[in-house]
Amino acid sequence: MNALFLLIPLGLLQVAGAAWLLIWAINRGQFEDLIGPGSECLRAEWDDDSELADPRFLNREERNDSSPVPHSQGETE
Template sequence: MNILYLLIPIGLIILGAAIWLFIWAVRSGQYEDLEGPAHRILMDDDDPMIPENAAKKAREKKQQE
């Protein structure tokens, strides 16, 4: 069982990373709005992702500038 002396400290490091990650998420405001993202994901804005449309959009943008 000597391997535990190594594995448990590794677990501890991962724990520290998890807490740091969570605190970072809270600080950057990811927990401010818990309802919005659930809806946002359903709005698939994939039109501009389709290569044809993306090219068209880029052209339009160039014209505007």
């Protein structure tokens, strides 16, 4: 029974803290755009015309040349 005198106020403090964090996040605009930032990284990464495409991983037709893929430093032929 004595444990309830400790656990009930601690539980109420946790609920109050969670409510305060939720209100803080809403006021700071954390929930304004839930889809945009998450899908933006996917669009840039998986777009074939993206500037992020590494030419070492493209085939020769996509690189528009017939040169072989450059070797990394330290490799000998």
